Amino acid sequence: MASETETAAHGTAHGAADAAHGGAEAVGMPQLDFSTFPNQIFWLAVALVVLYLILSRLALPRIASVLAERSGTITGDLEKAEELKRKAVEAEETYQKALADARAEAQRVIAEAKAELQREIDEATAKADAEIAARAAESEKAIAEIRASALENVRAVAEEVAREVVALLGGKADPKAIAEAVSAKIGGTRA
Amino acid sequence: MAEQEGGLVFHPMDQFIVKPLFGGDELHWYTPSNVTLWLALTVLGVFLLLVAGTRRRAIVPSRTQSVAELAYCLVYKMVEDVTGKEGLRYFPYIMTLFMFIVFANFLGLLPMAFTTTSHIAVTAVLALLVFVGITALGFALHGMSFLRLFWVDAAPLPIRPILAVIEVISYFVRPVSHSIRLAGNMMAGHAVIKVFAAFAALAAISPVSILAITAIYALETLVAFIQAYVFTILTCVYLKDALHPHH
Structure with missing residues (x-):
């Protein structure tokens, strides 16, 4: 069938080829030179098949995976950001709690120190009072004796x-x- | 047609001649020709953009990868918007068509290039692939009820047969308009550039001629993309008819 087309188109092909040789001039529209059709159609079919295989096997799955990965990454990053934010809030809470604890501890230590001091003062006062009382009694006795x-x-x-x-x-x-x-x-x- | 008179040389159609790549007169169906070369460059260009450009699979894309993703998303959105979710099964075919036409058109704009899409043989094959493929798909999916595509239920009963005839004619005219639109646009623009280029040989009008070439070239750059887009979106519209034949 192909050879039939070829022979049928041979006359035109010769004319065009001759013209093309003699100064590469187009006779009419090269688009309508049917002798070139089998050649164009054959190579077009090859090109389309190759292109389709490249796209469907390599390019499109790869781009699709990149796009999916990107949207996945963006979602993941957002989640991670949310997580980090939650952690920051937690850390803040822990910090506040630690601060409050430290304050309470400090208050306790101060109160203890105060109490200790007070106790010491009381003790000293009591001791002093007792001494004073003893001395006074002694003096009284001496005076009475005198x-x-x-x-x-x-x-x-x-x-x-x-x-x-x-x-x-x-x-x-x-x-x-x-x-x-x-x-x-x-x-x-x-x- | 191409007489040399006073330095004016008109060969606007010579750029479209198909000739063997390695010399010789014989052009068999298997002979590597300039068609072969520019088809190979088209495939190579698509490969470089879509495969080599995305080889790093970067989350933050490089410029080439951005363009590849842009092309992918453009066609993907087009298929999804026009044909709906079911059409996405045919996305690789439509992407192949779009990338082939857009690269062939742009490569054809290079000086001394051969524009494969300016040939009716090429665009007719593309259009017939779409036409035959979509018609077969319509019958495969819907059987004989695919023919209801031609029976406009919305119209009053008496004029439905007339509409059916018109619909059938318009259906069969589709591949013709589909292919001639692309080839015609490509051929006309390139031929006009050549005509203006011939005028550039006359010193008096060469500035005008060069300006005109620049302007037409800008227009052709636009046309190269628009025609690829139009061809693809029409394919999507036809595909929609095959998927949903009921008006």
Whole structure:
């Protein structure tokens, strides 16, 4: 069948080829030179088949996978960003909690220190108070002693004076009566 | 057609001549020709962009990988939007079509290049592949009820047969318009550039000619992409008819 077409188109082909040789001129429209059709159609078929195989086997699956991968990556990145954001919020919460804990701890330590200090102060105060009380009691005792001894001295002096006075007046001094009189005058309970 | 007169040389169509790559007159169906070369470069270009450009599979893409992903997403969205989820099964075929046409169109814009998509033989094969494939798919998926595509239920009963005839005609015209739109656009733009290039030989009008070439080249850059896009989106629209033949 192909040879039939070829022979049929041979006449035209020769004419065109001759013309093409003699200065490469087109006779009419080269598009309508049917002798070139088998050649064009054959090579076109080859080109289309090759192109189709390249596209369907190599190019299109690859581009489709790249596009899918890209949209997957974008979705994944968004998810990752969301995750990171969540983690940041968590970290912030942990930080705030740690801060609050530290504050509470600090408060506790301060309170403890204060209490300790207060206790020490109280202790010292109590000790000081006790000492003061002891000293005061001691002093009181000393004063009482002094006073008692003074009183004793006063009584002795008074009795002496009274006896001397009685003697001067020429009386016979009864030591017992004098002591009683002195006691009555001084009003001391200790006689 | 191409007479040399006063330095003016018009060969606007010579760029479209198919010739053997390694010399000789014989052009058999298997002869490596300039078509072979530029088809190979097209495949190589797509390979470099979509395979070599994405070899690092980077999460943060390089510039080449970005372009590859952009192309992928453009066609993927187009198939999904026009045909719905079921159409995505045919995404590799449509991607192949789009990448082939867009690379062939842009490579054809290089100076001295051969534009494979400017040939009706190439675009007709592409359009027929789409037409036959989609028609077969429609019958395979829906059996004879695929023919209800031509029976417009929304119209009043008396005019439905007339509409059916129109629908059938328009259905069969699809591959013709589909292929000629692409080839015609490519051929016309390139031929016009060549015509202006020939005028550049005249000193008096060469600045105008060069400006015109620049302008047309910019336009053709746009057209190269738009025609690839149009071809692909029409394929999607036809595919939608095969998937959902009921209006």
